[in-house]
Amino acid sequence: xxxxxxxxxxxxxxxxxxxxxxVLDLIADKWTALIFTLLEKHPTRxxxxxxAIEGIxxxxxxxxxxxxxxxxxxxxxxxxxxxxxxEYALSPLGATLxxxxxxxxxxxxxxMEEVEQARQAYEEKEKAGL
Numbered sequence: 449x450x451x452x453x454x455x456x457x458x459x460x461x462x463x464x465x466x467x468x469x470x471v472l473d474l475i476a477d478k479w480t481a482l483i484f485t486l487l488e489k490h491p492t493r494x495x496x497x498x499x500a501i502e503g504i505x506x507x508x509x510x511x512x513x514x515x516x517x518x519x520x521x522x523x524x525x526x527x528x529x530x531x532x533x534x535e536y537a538l539s540p541l542g543a544t545l546x547x548x549x550x551x552x553x554x555x556x557x558x559x560m561e562e563v564e565q566a567r568q569a570y571e572e573k574e575k576a577g578l
Contacts, residue, residue, distance in 0.1 A: 481549055483497060483522075488549070494534055521542035
């Protein structure tokens with residue numbers, strides 16, 4: 449018996465021009481996941497985020513935070529000090545993603561060895577011409 453795929457709803461990430469796909473792209477991004485790791489604990493300043501997330505450029509952190517803020521997932525609070533203090537925090541909407549992001553991180557950490565073993569086995573098969 450042949451399996452049939454369910455018809456996509458009017459709001460489906462499977463549809464090329466559905467906004468939900470853009471939202472999925474944003475929350476499935478590796479930088480977003482790493483930013484969540486810090487923001488779910490407490491509001492954090494830009495420089496603290498950049499120091500804590502190894503490998504993220506100033507430009508990429510700025511872009512990711514801006515995208516998260518534009519979509520209501522992160523809030524930015526400016527305190528009028530000299531120089532101004534800017535802190536980022538999860539919005540109430542962003543906080544609803546915390547369990548999902550934590551589960552993804554946990555899965556990655558628990559299965560990293562298996563994934564690496566599979567990658568190595570695949571490369572060995574490729575080298576052998578299989």
